[in-house]
Each structure stands twice: as C-alpha cells, then as structure tokens.
Amino acid sequence: MVADLVVWHETVRVGHEEAAEKAAGFMAKRAAGGAAADSVPAFMEELTRNFPGVGVKGDRKSFVLVTLGDAPVAKVVPVVRYLAAKHRLACFDVRLRAVVNPPLLRRIDAPELTSAGDLPIEDPSADHIERAVRELDGDFWFVILDFDDDHYVQGGLGERAGAAPGAYMLEVRDGDEHLQTEVADADAVISAFREHAAGETAWRERFSWRPVAVG
Known part of the structure; x- marks a missing residue:
C-alpha cells in the first residue's frame, strides 16, 4: 500500500534514510511494526475524529499508514505531524522523504x-x-x-x-x-x-x- 505519511512508535532517534526504509517496509508489509504502544491507537482516534475522510491503515498498534485522498494537504499534513508529536510518535512524510522525530528524541542543536x-x-x-x-x-x-x-x-x-x-x-x-x-x-x-x-x-x-x- 502507498501512504502519504507513516506514523509509528519509535524508541530511538532515526534519520531520514533510515525512516524511509522503515516506512517502505511498513507499506510493503515487509516489516512488522515495533513494540505496540497505547499512543498509536490514541493518535489514530484523534486523527480520524478531526478528519474522518483520511485513510488509516497499518496494524494500528505500533504503526499507522495515513492516506490523504482528497483531503487538503496544506490543512491535514500539519495536523498529522502535530498529533504524532503530541503522542510521541515518529512521522515520515513520503513526498518530502523527511522524518519528524518525537520531541524527546530530537537533536537540540539540529538545523x-x-x-x-x-x-x-x-x-x-x-x-x-x-x-x-x-x-x-x-x-x-x-x-x-x-x-x-x-x-x-x-x-x-x-x-x-x-x-x-x-x-x-x-x-x-x-x-x-x-x-x-x-x-x-x-x-x-x-x-x-x-x-x-x-x-x-x-x-x-x-x-x-x-x-x-x-x-
């Protein structure tokens, strides 16, 4: 499955290329999710409550695949990133090939x-x-x-x-x-x-x- 954003529970900081590999594995079902976390279904519930038209797949316990469909990208993507950070999850933007790490795992001195x-x-x-x-x-x-x-x-x-x-x-x-x-x-x-x-x-x-x- 192709997703626009991939959100998952992560315990260590990941770089863009490592995140891209993980996201590709999740989308191709080549990789199982990591450890299940209550924050993943909590993230999914809050996202679908705010944007019911957004597609949500994945195991829904350790990772979520988000498909925007006809949803407005400029409106939805910032919310997905915000909610992922709120629930301390990693968020990979497939188009930008860029990951946003959970707040506690980010580099303080990163540009x-x-x-x-x-x-x-x-x-x-x-x-x-x-x-x-x-x-x-x-x-x-x-x-x-x-x-x-x-x-x-x-x-x-x-x-x-x-x-x-x-x-x-x-x-x-x-x-x-x-x-x-x-x-x-x-x-x-x-x-x-x-x-x-x-x-x-x-x-x-x-x-x-x-x-x-x-x-």
Missing part, C-alpha cells in the same frame, strides 16, 4: 529547513536542501536554514527578495552580524546552505557581503 512552499524539515539532508532551492519560484520565493533566530542562512529568488530577476539574494545572520549578497546561480546557494548545515563557515569567504539595511 531546520523552511521554505515558502513546504513544512519545516529538521536536520535536512543535502537532497532536501537542493530540492528546496531549485523549487523556488515567483510564489514560493524563499528558503531558510536556521539553528535559531539569530543564526541562519536565507536564500530568496528574484525581485521579491531584492535581487535581479532570476538571481538570488543570499543572507547570513550570525548574532548581531547580518549580511547579504546577490548570487547568480542556484548551485552557489545550494553549496552555501549545505556547508552552513554542516556547521562550516569558510564558505562565506567566497562572497562579497554588505550589511542588511534595517527599516
């Missing part, structure tokens, strides 16, 4: 990737970053990779970001230092984001920066 068109991805992979940058357009024009409000890198496409048409505005904030530069191509933005996610700072030397104007 988070947020774009105008999608939900946040904790500790994003190199592929997540590349897709987010390459999918920027006139409507979904910005992407941010942040460790906290004062430490992040941001990329925006075109005039809405203050750049020339087809170019990117790249910004970095490190405490009180807030700088920006215009970048011609997506590859340079992707490299900057990937290196920033890895905790590197040398990438900043490749650009000529100016302070971000305030006000």
